Amino acid sequence: xxxxxxxxxxxxxxxxxxxxxxxxxxxxxxxxxxxxxxxxxxxxxxxxxxxxxxxxxxxxxxxxxxxxxxxxxxxxxxxxxxxxxxxxxxxxxxxxxxxxxxxxxxxxxxxxxxxxxxxxxxxxxxxxxxxxxxxxxxxxxxxxxxxxxxxxxxxxxxxxxxxxxxxxxxxxxxxxxxxxxxxxxxxxxxxxxxxxxxxxxxxxxxxxxxxxxxxxxxxxxxxxxxxxxxxxxxxxxxxxxxxxxxxxxxxxxxxxxxxxxxxxxxxxxxxxxxxxxxxxxxxxxxxxxxxxxxxxxxxxxxxxxxxxxxxxxxxxxxxxxxxxxxxxxxxxxxxxxxxxxxxxxxxxxxxxxxxxxxxxxxxxxxxxxxxxxxxxxxxxxxxxxxxxxxxxxxxxxxxxx
Amino acid sequence: xxxxxxxxxxxxxxxxxxxxxxxxxxxxxxxxxxxxxxxxxxxxxxxxxxxxxxxxxxxxxxxxxxxxxxxxxxxxxxxxxxxxxxxxxxxxxxxxxxxxxxxxxxxxxxxxxxxxxxxxxxxxxxxxxxxxxxxxxxxxxxxxxxxxxxxxxxxxxxxxxxxxxxxxxxxxxxxxxxxxxxxxxxxxxxxxxxxxxxxxxxxxxxxxxxxxxxxxxxxxxxxxxxxxxxxxxxxxxxxxxxxxxxxxxxxxxxxxxxxxxxxxxxxxxxxxxxxxxxxxxxxxxxxxxxxxxxxxxxxxxxxxxxxxxxxxxxxxxxxxxxxxxxxxxxxxxxxxxxxxxxxxxxxxxxxxxxxxxxxxxxxxxxxxxxxxxxxxxxxxxxxxxxxxxxxxxxxxxxxxx
Numbered sequence: 053x054x055x056x057x058x059x060x061x062x063x064x065x066x067x068x069x070x071x072x073x074x075x076x077x078x079x080x081x082x083x084x085x086x087x088x089x090x091x092x093x094x095x096x097x098x099x100x101x102x103x104x105x106x107x108x109x110x111x112x113x114x115x116x117x118x119x120x121x122x123x124x125x126x127x128x129x130x131x132x133x134x135x136x137x138x139x140x141x142x143x144x145x146x147x148x149x150x151x152x153x154x155x156x157x158x159x160x161x162x163x164x165x166x167x168x169x170x171x172x173x174x175x176x177x178x179x180x181x182x183x184x185x186x187x188x189x190x191x192x193x194x195x196x197x198x199x200x201x202x203x204x205x206x207x208x209x210x211x212x213x214x215x216x217x218x219x220x221x222x223x224x225x226x227x228x229x230x231x232x233x234x235x236x237x238x239x240x241x242x243x244x245x246x247x248x249x250x251x252x253x254x255x256x257x258x259x260x261x262x263x264x265x266x267x268x269x270x271x272x273x274x275x276x277x278x279x280x281x282x283x284x285x286x287x288x289x290x291x292x293x294x295x296x297x298x299x300x301x302x303x304x305x306x307x308x309x310x311x312x313x314x315x316x317x318x319x320x321x322x323x324x325x326x327x328x329x330x331x332x333x334x335x336x337x338x339x340x341x342x343x344x345x346x347x348x349x350x351x352x353x354x355x356x357x358x359x360x361x362x363x364x365x366x367x368x369x370x371x372x373x374x375x376x377x378x379x380x381x382x383x384x385x386x387x388x389x390x391x392x393x394x395x396x397x398x399x400x401x402x403x404x405x406x407x408x409x410x411x412x413x414x415x416x417x418x419x420x421x422x423x424x425x426x427x428x429x430x431x432x433x434x435x436x437x438x439x440x441x442x443x444x445x446x447x448x449x450x451x452x453x
Numbered sequence: 454x455x456x457x458x459x460x461x462x463x464x465x466x467x468x469x470x471x472x473x474x475x476x477x478x479x480x481x482x483x484x485x486x487x488x489x490x491x492x493x494x495x496x497x498x499x500x501x502x503x504x505x506x507x508x509x510x511x512x513x514x515x516x517x518x519x520x521x522x523x524x525x526x527x528x529x530x531x532x533x534x535x536x537x538x539x540x541x542x543x544x545x546x547x548x549x550x551x552x553x554x555x556x557x558x559x560x561x562x563x564x565x566x567x568x569x570x571x572x573x574x575x576x577x578x579x580x581x582x583x584x585x586x587x588x589x590x591x592x593x594x595x596x597x598x599x600x601x602x603x604x605x606x607x608x609x610x611x612x613x614x615x616x617x618x619x620x621x622x623x624x625x626x627x628x629x630x631x632x633x634x635x636x637x638x639x640x641x642x643x644x645x646x647x648x649x650x651x652x653x654x655x656x657x658x659x660x661x662x663x664x665x666x667x668x669x670x671x672x673x674x675x676x677x678x679x680x681x682x683x684x685x686x687x688x689x690x691x692x693x694x695x696x697x698x699x700x701x702x703x704x705x706x707x708x709x710x711x712x713x714x715x716x717x718x719x720x721x722x723x724x725x726x727x728x729x730x731x732x733x734x735x736x737x738x739x740x741x742x743x744x745x746x747x748x749x750x751x752x753x754x755x756x757x758x759x760x761x762x763x764x765x766x767x768x769x770x771x772x773x774x775x776x777x778x779x780x781x782x783x784x785x786x787x788x789x790x791x792x793x794x795x796x797x798x799x800x801x802x803x804x805x806x807x808x809x810x811x812x813x814x815x816x817x818x819x820x821x822x823x824x825x826x827x828x829x830x831x832x833x834x835x836x837x838x839x840x841x842x843x844x845x846x847x848x849x850x851x852x853x854x
Contacts, residue, residue: 070627072620096854110854122852128623130854135628219473219761222529226471227536231724231757323632323751324733325726332725350724352756356632360620362849363764448763451523453497453511453531 057090057386058183060156064112065097065104066129067162067169069193071205072364073372077161077189078131079124080376082112088384091157100134100162101169104146107153124373127360137165143172147182157185157383161376163192163203167391168415174389187379188391188411191372193359195242196419199409201396202242204375205359207368207443209236210246212361214447216354217250221257221288222450228286229348230277230335233258234328236358238294241265241421243358245432246440247290252450257288260430264294265421267429268303273331274338276430281339281347293327293353303327325353365445371404378406402442458491458787459584461557465513466498466505467530468563468570470594472606473765474773478562478590479532480525481777483513489785492558501535501563502570505547508554525774528761538566544573548583558586558784562777564593564604568792569816575790588780589792589812592773594760596643597820600810602797603643605776606760608769608844610637611647613762615848617755618651622658622689623851629687630749631678631736634659635729637759639695642666642822644759646833647841648691653851658689661831665695666822669704674732675739677831682740682748694728694754704728726754766846772805779807803843 062085066074078096085094096110097103110131115123123130138146150158160170167188177184190197193209213235224231235244241263248261259280262268280287295303304327328351340346371394379392390408397403425436463486467475479497486495497511498504511532516524524531539547551559561571568589578585591598594610614636625632636645642664649662660681663669681688696704705728729752741747772795780793791809798804826837 066627070624115854119852122850123854124852125849126623126851126853127620129627130852132629133627215763216758219528219763220757222527223471223757223761226467226530226534228533323753324730325752325754326730329725329727329730350757351726352724352758353726353754354758355753356621356624356751357617357753357755357758360624362616362620362851448526449523450527450763451520451525451531452527453516453524 057384058156058185059090059092060154061093061095062091062157062159063095063097063104063109063150063155064159065100065161066131066133067100067160067166068133068135068191069359070128070133071191071193071359072127072208072361073204073368074128074161074191075123075126075130076369076372077191077204077376079120080373081159081189081380082120084377084380084384085157086113090384095153095155096131099132101136101138101142101146102134103131104149105142107149127362127364138169138172140172140176143176146173147176147180147184150177150184151182156183159187159189159379161189161191163194164197164414164416164418167411171411171415174411185383185387186389186411187383188414189375189379190392190394193243194237194240196240197414198417198419199391199393199413201394201404202443203394204368204372206242207365208361209243209358210249210440211365211444212358213243213246213354214249214444217247217258217288217290218447218450220352221250224257224286224288227348229350230281230287230289232289232291232328232331232351234291234293234351234353236354237264237292239264239418239420241292244290244292245421245425245436246444248432248437249440249444249447255284258290259284259287261290261432262292262295262430263421263426264292264296265426267298268295269297270334272429274335277335278339291328291331323355325351328353365443367443367445375406382408399438399442458785459557460491460493461555462494462496463492463558463560464496464498464505464510464551464556465560466501466562467532467534468501468561468567469534469536469592470760471529471534472592472594472760473528473609473762474605474769475529475562475592476524476527476531477770477773478592478605478777480521481774482560482590482781483521485778485781485785486558487514491785496554496556497532500533502537502539502543502547503535504532505550506543508550528763528765539570539573541573541577544577547574548577548581548585551578551585552583557584560588560590560780562590562592564595565598565815565817565819568812571792572812572816575812586784586788587790587812588784589815590776590780591793591795594644595638595641597641598815599818599820600792600794600814602795602805603844604795605769605773607643608766609762610644610759611650611841612766612845613759614644614647614755615650615845618648618659618689618691619849619851621753622651625658625687625689628749630751631682631688631690633690633692633729633732633752635692635694635752635754637755638665638693640665640819640821642693645691645693646822646826646837647845649833649838650841650845650848654853656685659691660685660688662691662833663693663696663831664822664827665693665697666827667830668699669696670698671735673830675736678736679740692728692732724756726752729754766844768844768846776807783809800839800843
């Protein structure tokens with residue numbers, strides 16, 4: 053790739069649900085791009101594609117390295133994010149703005165919808181013979197991008213979920229009862245599965261783990277809980293917000309009160325405790341002995357804290373930073389387009405590489421948990437835990453009598 | 454107090470809702486009691502008064518110092534807890550068990566209900582001329598004990614709430630909207646008020662803080678939110694689970710689905726997302742422009758993670774340990790009964806002392822936030838933040854563009 057790089061400006065945006073480390077990727081890219089010969093200025097687009105449409109840019113050159121380091125360790129999208137999903141027409145408007153500002157390098161940090169945006173913008177530019185280099189930088193706590201072993205943001209969210217289940221399992225052992233915890237993850241169970249990291253002993257929670265990849269049947273669910281509760285006198289349950297029946301219908305969509313969909317046509321699953329409350333209510337009505345006292349049943353929905361908790365996994369931070377830097381490096385090497393992917397070389401010792409893959413291989417597609425990571429109807433496998441451990445880092449030591 | 458100490462065994466129990474540091478108090482007391490001349494064995498009672506009733510004891514002498522250190526850093530009640538609230542008859546049965554096992558020293562870690570249990574048992578023993586030394590060790594994330602500047606467990610829960618609001622405020626700035634976060638605290642707003650620690654700049658959330666100490670009026674609430682949202686385009690709200698109307702009725706009790714009360718006659722407020730969902734629903738129906746798109750409105754209920762998150766405040770850990778040790782020390786000095794209280798000597802430098810106060814001054818009573826800590830209808834005061842900061846310790850550094 054010795055061809056000449058186009059001279060001009062770069063733009064970077066952060067899209068979709070923020071994570072604890074999405075700013076690491078921003079800073080990784082900005083650091084590598086600032087001072088590169090072919091690139092004059094590095095713009096940050098406020099609120100993703102909206103900022104690109106409305107020419108709402110921040111000059112990232114004005115920040116010191118100290119500023120950047122502070123942004124890097126801060127959860128959530130420093131530039132602001134958006135749920136807008138551009139179609140071809142939206143993409144054409146963006147490319148017009150890019151031309152006006154001589155933007156030749158486009159970096160977009162996000163999930164599968166964002167890589168699709170990247171693809172659309174790239175195609176529009178190509179069709180109008182505008183030399184634009186388009187790069188997608190992976191990000192999603194859902195860990196659901198194809199071509200990736202895992203994605204930046206997932207390790208930190210998984211750490212939160214594991215720590216939450218560790219503390220909550222002990223709380224539930226102190227005041228025994230049935231505890232339902234609802235975890236984010238619309239289509240992929242990777243984050244819900246991370247709850248299993250909390251186990252230390254055989255009788256530790258979570259005792260039941262329900263993933264979107266397995267069919268959820270309310271009757272079987274009640275039976276599963278009853279079985280554990282009668283054996284241990286307590287039962288801690290991890291439930292994905294995306295659990296669905298055999299036909300693929302979200303359980304949460306069968307309940308009332310879900311009247312919101314976003315612009316991607318997705319039903320709103322987060323930001324409400326309704327699914328957990330509904331499951332708790334069902335358990336209470338089915339497990340209360342005739343004329344007797346109901347078991348203690350509680351539900352928590354972990355909500356947005358899973359993606360914004362300000363204590364990220366160190367490995368996740370490093371990899372997110374590097375994913376941003378690698379996108380910049382590929383651009384400066386003359387590559388024209390692609391998505392930076394994290395691929396695992398080995399687990400022991402833990403080693404990854406970050407090739408550039410075709411946008412089309414990721415764009416708009418969803419990866420689900422492979423069968424080898426799922427154990428039966430309500431658990432994850434040992435191989436999933438081996439896969440997950442290096443991404444999360446050290447968890448607190450716990451002592452029990 | 455040069456009189457002879459009774460020779461016999463000691464028992465210690467952990468009661469009520471667990472905290473991140475209640476095991477520190479257990480270990481602090483056990484360390485000080487083990488090896489003390491007058492005390493033969495130190496029993497831990499499983500599940501609080503239930504273990505005392507059922508003679509379900511653990512000999513704490515069997516654990517090494519390393520074991521104790523591991524218990525100490527582990528959240529939740531290592532011995533198990535209970536919500537049982539003994540009456541006089543229950544207390545009489547406990548004293549019978551104490552006599553049978555020659556238990557002469559009774560230590561009970563808990564909140565205001567637990568100090569009342571301590572008082573009842575003490576009175577029963579006195580009335581039957583049984584020489585029992587009864588000590589209450591404070592614990593509650595609600596921070597609602599009289600005679601105390603603050604209570605062990607509160608600082609760690611406050612740290613969780615502050616970190617949660619820091620991360621969540623940035624998340625809400627990334628994808629702007631209205632965000633309701635429901636915080637634990639039945640009668641006292643100390644924990645909800647801790648959300649204010651998250652603020653760094655003038656426009657940082659939380660923008661509105663609703664405490665149980667101020668009347669909650671749904672119409673005014675909608676107006677407050679609308680005011681902030683129209684100014685900033687976003688609004689982050691801290692709501693105590695215990696918000697109540699002018700007559701003192703819980704807002705949550707006006708909704709359906711609250712059919713559980715515990716043995717203390719308390720309505721169940723935690724372990725459900727219903728209050729947050731109800732407030733979000735009300736905002737959505739009232740703030741959606743005619744024919745227009747509703748603002749993005751989400752609700753999270755932080756739930757049990759507030760009291761069991763395995764990353765406690767270091768100051769809180771130290772003080773909880775010391776509160777346990779001080780109870781043991783007062784017993785070994787020949788004191789007969791009382792509650793260890795944390796009283797502040799100065800804020801700068803931060804300095805406390807731990808006198809022994811009469812059980813009757815704390816038992817069954819609830820402290821609420823003093824007026825000087827409340828600012829208007831929906832905020833806490835600067836003096837509250839000065840009071841709170843030393844209890845929480847260092848919070849993460851955050852950088853914003």
